[in-house]
Amino acid sequence: MDVLHPEQDGGPEGTPGRRRFLAVAAAGAAALTLESLTFAQGAEASAQGAPPQSGEETRTISGHLDTGVADFVYLPVEVPPGVRKISVSYSYDKPSVPSGTPGNSCDIGVFDERGTALGGRGFRGWSGGFRTAFEIGNSEATPGYLPGPVGEGTWHVVLGPYQVAPQGLNYQVQVTLTYGPDGPAAPRHYPARRAKGRGRAWYRGDCHLHTVHSDGRRQPSEVAAGARAAGLDFIVSTDHNTSSAHAVWGEYAGADLLIVTGEEVTTRNGHWLALGLPAGDWIDWRYRTRDDAFPRFARQVRRGGGLVVPAHMYCAYVACQWKFGFDDADATEVWTGPWTYDDEHAVSTWDQKIGEAVRSGGRWIPAMGNSDAHSEPQVIGLPHNVVRADDLSTDAIMDGIRAGHSYLAESSAVQLTFTATGNGRQAGIGEKLTVPADAPVDVRLDVKGVPNGTVRFLTDEGQMHQESLDAGGEGSVVWRTTASLAAYVRAEVRHLMANGSPGQGNTMGDALLFGSMAALTNPIFLAAARH
Structure with missing residues (x-):
C-alpha cells in the first residue's frame, strides 16, 4: 500500500531525497509514521558536547496522501538539546471536486518527546484545521497548545487528513527550531472550583462553548462577558481536543461566575463533552467505535468527578454524528444552539431511551441543552441548563446534572x-x-x-x-x-x-x-x- 509519498529538503546542502514511511498499528485509530526529520546544526553541536547557544534552523517536508490514508500521519522531529522554541506551519492543496464529493481537509497538532501513546503524557497541542501555524516555548504558546520546555527527544507533528479528495492531498510542513535558553515559565491561572452562589438553588449554565483555543473566534474574556450578559451563573470550557484554555480561565471567573474546565472530544465517530475535568487534564480523541477505546476515556473522566455527554448527536457534518451508544453517557445533549430539526430528532431519541430505561428498570439519561457558540452572531446561553444544585461549585453542578435535576431554557x-x-x-x-x-x-x-x-x-x-x-x-x-x-x-x-x-x-x-x-x-x- 503506497499511500504516502513524502519528500523533504536535504538539509544544509538542499538536496531533496525520497523518504519512506512506516505503518503503525496504534492503540486507537490507524496511523502512519514518517521517518524522522533531523536538524544538522543541533546534531552537530550535540556531537561536540554542547548545545547551540542561539540562532534557528528550518526544515521542510512535502508529500502526497492518497484517498484512504490512515486517520493520523505522524512526522517525527528529532529535537536536540538547547531548543528554546519549536515553530510549525503547514499547507495543503484544495483541488476542485465534483459536487457532492468531499474536498481536502487536514488537521494538525503535536506531541512532545514523551510520545504519542493513546491517552499518554506527550500531548502538547491541537488546532484542528483552524490554524496554519503554531509555536511552543516555555514562556508562551499559540492558543490550543501547551507552553513548557521544548525537551530533547523525538517530537511528532501529527496531521489529521479527515477528508481527502479523489486527486489526493498534497501537503507541506515546515518546522523551525529556535536555539537558546528557556524563558520563564508561563503563568497558570486555573479557575476556582467554587463561586459565591446562593446555597441550594437553581443555577443557569452553558456547558458547550469555544474560544480561540480551538475553532472559536472569541477570546476567553469575551466568552465570560457574554455569559454574564446572558444571566448565567456558570459555564464550561469545551475547546476541541485541548486543555490549553484551562490555564487562563482563572482571570475571568469570579464570585458571580463559576467557570468549569472541560473539553469537546472530537472523534471520527462523534463528538462528546468531557465536563468537570480537573484543571489541566486532557482527554484523547484518536479512536473510532471499532477501536473500543471510548469506555476507557469515559472512565477517566468519571474518575476525576466529571461527566460524559454526547454532543449534537444528529449533526450532519463529517464525523459529528454520534455512533458510540449511550451505555457510557452520564447525560446527552438534545438541544444545540438555535432549534432545528436535528434537535427535534435528538429529543425523540432521548425520549425513547427514557422509555427503555423504565421498561428495563435501568439507568435513565438526563437531557442537556447548550449553545456550542463559537463566534458572533452565535448566542452564548442559547440554550442553557437550569440546574438545581446544593451550591455553585463544580462538584455540586455536576451532581445536579448527573441526577437530572435540571431543565433547558432558551434564555434567562x-x-x-x-x-x-x-x-x-x-x-x-x-x-x-x-x-x-x-x-x-x-x-x-x-x-x-x-x-x-x-x-x-x-x-x-x-x-x-x-x-x-x-x-x-x-x-x-x-x-x-x-x-x-x-x-x-x-x-x-x-x-x-x-x-x-x-x-x-x-x-x-x-x-x-x-x-x-x-x-x-x-x-x-x-x-x-x-x-
Missing part, C-alpha cells in the same frame, strides 16, 4: 417550576413520586417568559395534554394522571409556529409538528406503590 427570561403531587407527596424534576397505582397525581407547570407559548405534557404514551399561554407568557398548567397511566411525565414549552399556530398535536404532517423549543424539562417519574 424563561423560568419554570415543574412538580407532580399525589397522595400527600410531591416530586420535582428528575425525581420519583411513588403513590398508589390509581391515586390522582396532579402535574403542574408554572411558566414565565414565553409569550403565546404552547405547553405540552408528554409521557411514555406520547403527548397527553396541550395548552396555550397568553401574550404575557406567564401561566400555570395543571393536568391529572395516575401512576398506572404514566410511568413518567416531562414538559415542553414551544413557541408558535411560523403560521401562528400552536402546533398540530398528535396529527401527522409534512412540516414540524410544533414551533421551536423555548424550554424542556427532564422527567418526573411516577411509580405505583407495592402493597
